[in-house]
Amino acid sequence: MKKLELLFVVLLCSSCGIAQTLFTFGKNEVNKEEFLRAYNKNKTTVADKEKAIRDYVNLYINFKLKVKAAEELRIDTSTQLIEELDNFRRQIVDNYMNDAQTYKMLMDQAFQRSQSDLHLIHYSVSIDPTATDTLKKFEAIKEVYNKLAKGDTNYDAIASSVDVKFSDMGFVTAFTLPYQYENLVYGLKNGEVSKPYRSKSAWHVFKIIDQRISAGKWKLAQILFTYPPDSDEMAKKQIKHLADSVYKLIKSGSNFSDLARSFSDDKLTYLNGGEMSEFGTGQFDFSFEKQVANLKKEGDISQPFFTSFGVHILKLISHTPTPTSKTDDALQFDLKQKLAQDNRISIAKEKFAKDIATKIGFKSVVAINKAELFKLADSLIANPEEDIISKLPVSQKVIFSFTKGSTKASGWLKFVKEYKFNPESYKGETNEQLWEKYKSIASLEHYRDHLEEYNIDFSLQMREFKEGNMLFEIMEKQVWSKASDDSTGLKQYYNDNSQQYKWSESADVLIMNCASVAFANSIMDSIKLGISWKKLVENQPELLQGDSTRVELTQIASPSTPVVGAFSDITKNADGTATFVKYYQLHPEGDQRTFEESRGMVINDYQNVIEKKWLEALKKRFPVKINEALLQSIIKQ
Numbered sequence: 001m002k003k004l005e006l007l008f009v010v011l012l013c014s015s016c017g018i019a020q021t022l023f024t025f026g027k028n029e030v031n032k033e034e035f036l037r038a039y040n041k042n043k044t045t046v047a048d049k050e051k052a053i054r055d056y057v058n059l060y061i062n063f064k065l066k067v068k069a070a071e072e073l074r075i076d077t078s079t080q081l082i083e084e085l086d087n088f089r090r091q092i093v094d095n096y097m098n099d100a101q102t103y104k105m106l107m108d109q110a111f112q113r114s115q116s117d118l119h120l121i122h123y124s125v126s127i128d129p130t131a132t133d134t135l136k137k138f139e140a141i142k143e144v145y146n147k148l149a150k151g152d153t154n155y156d157a158i159a160s161s162v163d164v165k166f167s168d169m170g171f172v173t174a175f176t177l178p179y180q181y182e183n184l185v186y187g188l189k190n191g192e193v194s195k196p197y198r199s200k201s202a203w204h205v206f207k208i209i210d211q212r213i214s215a216g217k218w219k220l221a222q223i224l225f226t227y228p229p230d231s232d233e234m235a236k237k238q239i240k241h242l243a244d245s246v247y248k249l250i251k252s253g254s255n256f257s258d259l260a261r262s263f264s265d266d267k268l269t270y271l272n273g274g275e276m277s278e279f280g281t282g283q284f285d286f287s288f289e290k291q292v293a294n295l296k297k298e299g300d301i302s303q304p305f306f307t308s309f310g311v312h313i314l315k316l317i318s319h320t321p322t323p324t325s326k327t328d329d330a331l332q333f334d335l336k337q338k339l340a341q342d343n344r345i346s347i348a349k350e351k352f353a354k355d356i357a358t359k360i361g362f363k364s365v366v367a368i369n370k371a372e373l374f375k376l377a378d379s380l381i382a383n384p385e386e387d388i389i390s391k392l393p394v395s396q397k398v399i400f401s402f403t404k405g406s407t408k409a410s411g412w413l414k415f416v417k418e419y420k421f422n423p424e425s426y427k428g429e430t431n432e433q434l435w436e437k438y439k440s441i442a443s444l445e446h447y448r449d450h451l452e453e454y455n456i457d458f459s460l461q462m463r464e465f466k467e468g469n470m471l472f473e474i475m476e477k478q479v480w481s482k483a484s485d486d487s488t489g490l491k492q493y494y495n496d497n498s499q500q501y502k503w504s505e506s507a508d509v510l511i512m513n514c515a516s517v518a519f520a521n522s523i524m525d526s527i528k529l530g531i532s533w534k535k536l537v538e539n540q541p542e543l544l545q546g547d548s549t550r551v552e553l554t555q556i557a558s559p560s561t562p563v564v565g566a567f568s569d570i571t572k573n574a575d576g577t578a579t580f581v582k583y584y585q586l587h588p589e590g591d592q593r594t595f596e597e598s599r600g601m602v603i604n605d606y607q608n609v610i611e612k613k614w615l616e617a618l619k620k621r622f623p624v625k626i627n628e629a630l631l632q633s634i635i636k637q
Helices: 002-006 032-042 049-072 079-096 100-114 135-149 179-185 233-251 256-263 286-293 329-340 345-360 370-382 409-420 431-449 456-485 487-496 517-528 533-539 595-621 628-636
Strands: 021-025 028-031 116-126 164-172 202-213 217-225 305-307 310-320 398-402 405-408 506-514 544-552 578-587 624-626
Touching (some): 021 049, 021 628, 028 049, 032 049, 049 595, 100 329, 100 345, 164 286, 217 233, 233 256, 233 310, 345 431, 370 431, 398 409, 405 409, 405 431, 456 595, 487 595, 506 517, 544 578
Antiparallel strands (some): 021 624, 116 202, 217 310, 506 544, 506 578
16 A cells, blocks of 8 residues: 555656756756656646645655665665566556557447447358368358348258358357457348358358347356266256255255355365356357346346256356446456457557657668578478577578667577467468568567657656655665564654544444355344354355454444444445444543554554654755746746
């Protein structure tokens, strides 16, 4: 929490001849542009603009003094900070490696498609990618298309040819299908049929047989009863009978989570009371999803049903509709994550690579014979086991040059070898096509490696993170640990200021934090029946936390009036968990807190004292001077 609070945005810009110095500390200067970049990134609407700016100047001066102290201790050279900076770079660098307009188009497209689910049927005819005569295969898929286009709805019978495969895909949504198929089906209207489409290994035809508003996401718990694939009907009936028995136990009041731990064959979820990860349209078999859709409210239980995996009993924990606003943060985050992992992002990357060629000074070196490079690439494929790239004289020759570096032929040869032996990426491209692809890849790699030099916003974000970490480390060293470790000083501070540490209206309570509202209701009922809360926590630590303590009534998020021996309302938290308390004893306002009861507040106040003295010492070492005239002009802007 301290780290997050201290990572306020500090954006710095390079000094130039006309930069106006706003303040100095010792021999160090901070110019107007640097200050305004930071202030404008963090400012909020205020009634008193002058006070807000002056307060931020003081805050920024203190920040610069602390970072200077961290630099003197060489905190920025520590292995931990360097590793954290490197990790942060890897996390954010892709945000700067796409064509912004194309990326926005892909995001907008994904949002629009995420608003609806399409029920698809799919026909395919496999083809040999190397075959030259595929007319018979095409005629088979064309016949399917013609029947569908004429309105034939006997879908199984349409796949009359042994070459044609039919599947009811159920509902799909954005990112469910490969991008080329998604483009195909989202270009159709309800009931419409796609024309035959050829992929590398098959002909395809799709038809939309239903369309709905996006179903959103479900959070479920399940109990799964499996049986071997070769089980006869008698074995399946026995499994179904067991499932029916467990279902009756649930309906009679037995705890679903306990039964999942005892009976479920789902090795991924049974220890967690059967709870599955949240999922959306198209992630599971259609027969499974149809049963999910029948669960309408939290706590609903499905009857046992069969899928190819076995017999399932489902419990609905929660259902989250798909947001309908582009500005919804959760949806935007989800779409960005999916887009980053999808091959469609290459569209934005390729456009971006072309746009940056001038910026990075890209040039092909004409002295290298492409025909020779292509021939060498073919020889690598013919002799895949032999590592000859490093031995080839041409490997060290430059093939592309940039303003700030170059790419050698060894990079091209390694790329071809890895690319052609990856069946997921290689689509039979010619060496010339791969050469053009590698030009983009080499340009992007060079730009990525030198991004701080090419992109001022990226450079500023990296510096912001670095200085934020330096601030955290120096505060830990000079303030937080000193306060926490000084037990004598803390107790003396408490004794000198004990009147500050009084209880407001408070209560001795039992606080229970539960995995869900439904689970909280179950736990409250168990406690009311006399079951020990400690035993409940001991049996289900991953779903339940409990503590008996004293808290101020303002800390309890419940509208109900506290009554000794009673429970508060159950409060649903933002993350889906739920909290309630039981009141043991009520206390009036004004009771003196002991040192231990006040410890957290005392440490915080004592830290402020230590920090103030430290800053005073820094200002003596680095005297601060503010350009008042320039500050006034900023205030009047």
